[in-house]
Amino acid sequence: MRHHAEPHLDLTVLDTAALLAIAMRELKAGDGPLGVAPPRATDPVGSWRSADGSVRLDIRTDGTYAGTVAGRKKPAHGTYRLDGSTLTLRDDSGLKTPVTVGQGVLEMAGHRLGPA
Structure with missing residues (x-):
């Protein structure tokens, strides 16, 4: 049996x-x-900021983003595309910035952002 x-x-x-x-x-x-x-990659929609507050990024559900970087006069804004764990930001000038999406963290251009 x-x-x-x-x-x-x-x-x-x-x-x-x-x-x-x-x-x-x-x-x-x-x-x-x-x-x-x-575990799955975090949904990037929401507000993010670096630990020192120098970088802030708001990812919106409509496919757009807005952000600020200390020392930069013009705020960043544009559209984004999520492909797996890579979020690509494209600002209005055409500049593309890759962002790695992880568990509760975004990593971009040498900055590590957590939920704001």
Whole structure:
């Protein structure tokens, strides 16, 4: 007689959030450790700023952005395109700036921006 073995989890090392995630969905092969889906890149829509406040970027749902950079007289604004984890900003002059989108962080031109 064959037994269908359920995956065994040692629940003594899991915190409340992990236990809730497991309880809310069924474990499936390939989903990542403990059946929790692997993290996805952050949705970049929202306000972002550098830790020192020198760079601020507002990504809007309509495909436009606005930003300020300390020392720059003219504020930046234009459109953007998201392709996987790369956000490409294109300002009104045609200048393109690649931005790497990560978990709760944007990295661009030597600056690391977090949620504002």
